[in-house]
Amino acid sequence: MNVLVIGSGGREHAIALKINQSKKLKSLFCIPGNPGTNKFATNFNISLTDYLKISDFCNSKEVDLVVIGPEQPLVDGLSDHLRNEGFKVFGPSANAARIEASKAFAKKIMIDADVPTAKYIEFSSSQLIESISYLEKIDYPTVIKADGLAAGKGVLICGDKSEAEAAIREIFEHKIFGDSGNKLIIEDFLEGEEASVFAITDGENFICLPAAQDHKRIGDGDTGKNTGGMGAYAPAPIIIESLSKEIEIKIIKPVLTQMVKTGNKFIGCLYAGLIITKSGPKVIEFNCRFGDPETQVVLPILNGDFLQLLYSAALGKLDKSSVQYSGGSSVCVVAASKGYPDEYVKGFEIKGLDLSDDEIIIYHSGTKEENGKILTNGGRVLGVTSAISTFNLVSAQKKSYEAISKINFDGMYYRKDIAEKAFKHPK
Ligand code: AMP
Ligand code: GLY
DSSP states (O other), rough: OOOEEEEEEHHHHHHHHTTOOTTSSSSEEEOOOOTTTTTTTTOOOTTTTHHHHHHHHHHHHOSSSEEOOOOHHHTTTTTHHHHTTOOOESSSSSSTTTTHHHHHHHHHHHHHOOBOOOEEEEEEEEGHHHHHHHHHGSSSSSEEEEEEETOOOOOEEESHHHHHHHHHHHTTOOOOOGGGGGGGEEEOOOEEEEEEEEEEEEEEEEEEOBBBOOOOETTTTEEEESSSSSEEEOTTTSSHHHHHHHHHHIIIIHHHHHHTTTTTTEEEEEEEEEEEEEEEEEEEESSSOOOTTHHHHHGGGGEHHHHHHHHHHHTTOOGGGGGGSSSSSEEEEEETTTTTOOOOOOOOOOOTTTTTTEEEEEEEESEEETTTTEEESSSSEEEEEEESSSSSSHHHHHHHHHHTOOBBOOBBOOOSSSGGGGGGGOO
């Protein structure tokens, strides 16, 4: 099979690397890819908004499957375009991708499907006064979310009424999230540990991959600003087997059914962002794609043929037996540029990438190659990831930290406590 992976982050590096292990693969292409994917696939630099060029490319390379990694091209309709041209695509239509692109849409789907989630109310920007008076009636902390995509920054947790009012004004009056803040939701604050669950689906049938846990904040002990994710581990021991069944039955299945019912059949990876509360798992968000950096730890602990899994989903005949949990464990520590998630400087040479260890994968997220050197080119630069064959997150964590200590670039920053949260759970 000839396969095209769309995207340039650590997630796409992980997806491409896993596809590259398939015996069914003939040629692997990435648009645009990164210096990591360039080692085993062929990168092509085509704009993700140039749909005609992308479909011409697929025709000329006889592409059998397109896997779309990031949310923006999905929300913009790239999968619809390619499907209309007759290509097989792993990734939802623009309509189905609204489950990520509109929090109000996602909430409506959840409420109608009776899926456990925080209680909420929706306001549009013409309701500034109503939304502020509503703040009198609620408990704190409360959570205010811009409706649309906001690069992971659209969620504001407000400790009291004055913070909440300031948040609403920032969104509606100062337009800090642009049009993504034309609507907002105010929802109850949920307490508990978070987990990310990926359901691979053909729209009706699905399988859940081993659960992972992300580390969203920049600082150790979950302090400081929210980021795209500073590290992850899998499997997350908080998701014991009975909980995983509950998530499938009470969350994934009814949402997929509701998506079909409303004419928004979802084909791809449905990512459920959960909080495990005292009264069970509740959804805080859905994403319409694989998570980053969670994908970097989930895929290495799968046996079987990942390409077959994605291809069968794209065909509408999910082959659930194509992958299985390997029994292993994986920890990814993200190396970031100094200053991230705020401003940072790019272009520093990265040294120590030539590590050779079968149990370590160095995923590229924000790098570029210039004159044979690999340079920093983003906020999140690398995902240094261990993947060992036993369920031992302590060993996996140790391996990742040993590996990252051998890599360096000017201003390299990473959290020192990735996966620590797992250790309090019994095996
Ligand atoms: P999101 O962008 O929806 O993933 O939200 C970013 C972060 O905000 C999540 O990872 C949670 O830590 C937090 N969050 C979102 N919704 C809630 C909620 N209802 N209660 C508590 N924390 C939340
Ligand atoms: N790791 C969070 C995300 O992919 O949205």
